[in-house]
Amino acid sequence: MKHIKEFLISYVLVLMTYFLDGGRFRPFAALIMTLVLTSVGYLVGKLYDIHKRKSK
DSSP states (O other), rough: OHHHHHHHHHHHHHHHHHHHHHOOOOHHHHHHHHHHHHHHHHHHHHHHHHHHHHHH
16 A cells, blocks of 8 residues: 555656646656656665665
């Protein structure tokens, strides 16, 4: 449930950024961008976790 909430928050933020930037409402482009951002963030978090465990 927590991940869904985070995804929705980031989706709304990206959607607002797109709207302010281009002046047009583009939910599909914002959805793709949100998916990219969340997956990158997830991967970075995963790598950081592994790195933290190894350094102990």
